[in-house]
Amino acid sequence: MAPVLLAVLVVALWIGVLDKVVQVWRAPEDLPLRALAACVVSATVTFTVNLPPLRPLLDLAGAGARSLVINVGTMAAAYFLLVFFTYSMRGPSARRTVRRQAVPLAAAVLVALTAWALAPAAVRADPADTANGAHPHATVFVVAVLGYMAYAHAQSLRWSIAYVRAASTARLRRGLIIVSVAVCAFLIADATKSLLAVLQAVAEPAAGLVRVANLGYLTGVGVGTLAFVVGISYAAVTGMVVALPVWRAHRRHYRRLEPLWTAMHQAFPQLALGRVPATSWRARLGAGSTHYRFYRRVVEIRDGLVLLGPYYDAAAAPAGPESAEAHWARVIREALRAKAADSPVVEADPVLVPGGDDLESDARLLTGISRELARR
Structure with missing residues (x-):
């Protein structure tokens, strides 16, 4: 991903983190909000450690450590997004369902870690790199990570559509529609990268096809991330904009x-x-x-x-x-x-x-x- 685009995504994500931290601070008992905050934090850490100034620092922990943090972080973000929609639709009674949803996550992480640990050092450094696509350990790693994310995003998309229909305000509905678009983009990216990994494992696709598929994956991630940050912040930001005249009037009346x-x-x-x-x-x-x-x-x-x-x-x-x-x-x-x-x-x-x-x-x-x- 281009450094400029990556920096834009990181800035957008950190804005989302600050927004969610303030909201959780005001309503710490809100389970959906806590899950959404965990999702944003996981995604933010994932993108932040990939910034050029920070990459060498994490690489000092060992070859492939940064790759593990990025991939496990994206899986955690997908899981917490699913938890958010589950709590939003079912309420606190969904705690047992949330625990069950952690089982596929744990299984996928275990498979990915095993494939990574057994892979040669060159593959461990970046198993998701298309240059390692023909190696079976890289294929298992990518399919485990993106297969779980595709599962979580598909479930989240189903819940998000239901949540849009149940939204009580137009402002919330618009934000959820934007989040649904983001989840669609993530799902397309998951499917594109997974299919590319399988194709590289069973054949030798043309270099141009690999580049196009990888570009489609990165585009899906970039568009999805920006739309996600806008969607989760839409209701809060527009609410603050609408409330600003009232706040100014109260401040003026207070003085007068x-x-x-x-x-x-x-x-x-x-x-x-x-x-x-x-x-x-x-x-x-x-x-x-x-x-x-x-x-x-x-x-x-x-x-x-x-x-x-x-x-x-x-x-x-x-x-x-x-x-x-x-x-x-x-x-x-x-x-x-x-x-x-x-x-x-x-x-x-x-x-x-x-x-x-x-x-x-x-x-x-x-x-x-x-x-x-x-x-x-």
């Missing part, structure tokens, strides 16, 4: 609510809500903390406005052509002064400061009041 929140906090310090529970420590970091702090600030302001009830002047009328926000800022300011003087209004207004139809519209109204409150 500070004058009103400060006034409520000084008048009623006992209303400060508790911090993030220890069981929700993940919410302290990332975009989620912005939403949490925004919700907390709105709730604390509303609680303060409730306690200001005895100090509102029901007879307060708009002072000229002022806006609703300016009117309520003036009413709240006078109520805060009455609260500071411990002088509740006899005929207090039982109606609270009006709010919006939902939290977002309520925050916009409170933001306007906060802005007016800060001007005076």
Whole structure:
């Protein structure tokens, strides 16, 4: 594989690793997610150790060590992908099925290791190289590795199609369709390389045919890997893109609510809500903390406005052509002064400061009041 294409694949895979690590960190009990993360990590290690700067380092461990890591890593990635779809469709009750699915993997790895160990040193260095295709040990090695991967990818493709039909959202469905395309590409690559290995074992195909078949295999791997990374990250990335305007709005409202929140906090310090529970420590970091702090600030302001009830002047009328926000800022300011003087209004207004139809519209109204409150 060309170094530039290999580098692109490695970068894409590491992006996928970071994405899955964050997701597993947030939901460590999610079995399908854990299996998918293991799949991405296995594939990433496989491609990373094949980078030109790292290849000599792994070759120091012995001739063929890098080849073993690459091939066993790709088999593990195929297995964990199958585990992901199995858990996704059957849930936690599929643990026994997942253990049974490990049996073909173990058998294929054992056959491949045996063939590799018995092969001559030149073949052990790279048994999947087409130059070694006529050697029986190389044939057994390639067929064992890619035969298992073809089996796992075929099963994964069946599950992925079923999962696409059961997907609850369009975003998830699109991501799964891309993953299905990736699995198809992997399956084509597995079949192409396996057939080439068998053909080289029983005949001597033309050099041009070998090159074309090997190019088809590498193309399937490259296209499949890129599509796989895009597919598994699609839902998360598009979800973040869609959520970005909401995150920015909450961050902006949080800052603009500070004058009103400060006034409520000084008048009623006992209303400060508790911090993030220890069981929700993940919410302290990332975009989620912005939403949490925004919700907390709105709730604390509303609680303060409730306690200001005895100090509102029901007879307060708009002072000229002022806006609703300016009117309520003036009413709240006078109520805060009455609260500071411990002088509740006899005929207090039982109606609270009006709010919006939902939290977002309520925050916009409170933001306007906060802005007016800060001007005076």
